[in-house]
Amino acid sequence: LDTRGDYTALGPVVNLASRLCDEAQSGEILIDQRTYGATRTLSGDAAVRKLSLKGYTDPVTARVVAHASASIQSSAATARSHATR
Numbered sequence: 001l002d003t004r005g006d007y008t009a010l011g012p013v014v015n016l017a018s019r020l021c022d023e024a025q026s027g028e029i030l031i032d033q034r035t036y037g038a039t040r041t042l043s044g045d046a047a048v049r050k051l052s053l054k055g056y057t058d059p060v061t062a063r064v065v066a067h068a069s070a071s072i073q074s075s076a077a078t079a080r081s082h083a084t085r
Helices: 012-023 033-043 070-083
Strands: 028-032 047-051 060-067
Touching: 012 028, 012 047, 012 060, 028 033, 033 060
Parallel strands: none
Antiparallel strands: 028 060, 047 060
16 A cells, blocks of 8 residues: 655745745855845844846845855765666
8 A cells, every 4th residue: 555645845935945946046045035034043144135026026135145065066966876776
């Protein structure tokens, strides 16, 4: 008996996260204002970027909270290559 199921996350929060991922430069982590407000003590002073995103009429304020190190970028690239096999 196989009880494993497939689940898909949907909704505006998931869509915004996807758009922010698409806009991030190599090694960057972008978050929205709401997330920044909730994590300000952890994320520190983050650069502000105004983005025109598909599906949004007004520009979205994003924060650049990290530039990943080369080792993290390498690990992420490896994970992506395994996921697409």
